Amino acid sequence: MERIEAALLPIEAPVLPQGRKELRIVTPGQLRVVAESLRSGKPCLVACMNREEGDLPVYPVAAQVQVVDFYQLEDDTLSIVVEGLQKVRISDVWAAPDGVWMGKVLPMPNWPSRPLGDNYAMLGEALKRLYDTQPDLADLYSDLMLEDACWVSQRWLEVLPLMEQEKQMLMEQPDCRKAMQYVMSLILSHRD
Numbered sequence: 690m691e692r693i694e695a696a697l698l699p700i701e702a703p704v705l706p707q708g709r710k711e712l713r714i715v716t717p718g719q720l721r722v723v724a725e726s727l728r729s730g731k732p733c734l735v736a737c738m739n740r741e742e743g744d745l746p747v748y749p750v751a752a753q754v755q756v757v758d759f760y761q762l763e764d765d766t767l768s769i770v771v772e773g774l775q776k777v778r779i780s781d782v783w784a785a786p787d788g789v790w791m792g793k794v795l796p797m798p799n800w801p802s803r804p805l806g807d808n809y810a811m812l813g814e815a816l817k818r819l820y821d822t823q824p825d826l827a828d829l830y831s832d833l834m835l836e837d838a839c840w841v842s843q844r845w846l847e848v849l850p851l852m853e854q855e856k857q858m859l860m861e862q863p864d865c866r867k868a869m870q871y872v873m874s875l876i877l878s879h880r881d
Contacts, residue, residue: 691795692780692793692794692795693733693793693794694791694792694793695734695735695753695777695791695793695794696726696733696734696785696790696791697735697737697747697782697790697791697792698712698719698722698735698736698737698754699737699738699746699747699790700712700736700739702847703736703737703738703751703856703860704752704754704771704773704847705752705776705843705844706752706774706776706843707772707773707840707843708752708843708844708847709757709770709773709829710736710829710847711768711825711829712736712768712769712770712771713766713768714766714768714769715766716789717787718785718789719789721789722734723759723767727756732754732755734753734755734756735751735752735753735779735792735794736752736771737751737752738751738853738857740853745779745780745782745792746790747779747792748779748857749778749779750776750777750778750857751776751794752773752774752776752777753773753774753775753777753794753796754772754773755771756769756770756771757770758770770829775796775799776796776798776860777794777795777796778794779792779793779794780792780794781793797861800842800843800863801839802838802839802840803837803838803865805835805836805837805841809841809869809873811873812838812841812842812845812869812872812873812876813836813841814835815876816833816844816845817833817835826848838865842865842872845868845872846859846860855871
């Protein structure tokens with residue numbers, strides 16, 4: 690696999706493959722890289738989690754994203770909706786002259802799709818309830834794939850208030866099993 694150069698969009702919570710998130714673009718540099726991505730038609734943007742300490746200003750496991758919608762806000766800033774395409778590992782980070790973080794990224798395997806199964810059906814039901822109470826999240830999707838363990842576990846990792854290190858550890862796994870077990874343990878511990 691070949692490393693590619695990408696513009697980094699640091700955010701608080703991750704966007705994972707098949708996930709969507711609305712981002713506010715406020716700096717001229719961010720506007721430049723979004724416009725370049727839209728013009729080229731290539732997914733050269735990576736949504737990644739901010740990092741306070743360490744060698745990199747962002748956590749290394751992130752997702753390559755594409756812009757699927759955009760509109761101007763009342764304060765004349767741009768709002769974009771991005772969709773995760775491919776997990777990546779970030780290295781060699783630097784700042785462009787206009788302040789945009791850039792990095793070399795290496796594609797990582799996305800988690801394979803798998804049925805949710807009866808043991809974890811509660812996770813799909815709980816996610817549906819969350820989307821019912823937060824329609825802004827649900828409105829990002831035309832189809833909620835609540836029977837797909839991979840899709841459900843990635844959506845939970847995007848919304849749960851976990852430590853960044855925990856999210857990174859789960860995102861690095863070869864499939865969704867550990868994430869499913871982790872989220873299930875959190876839900877069960879809050880029911881008691």
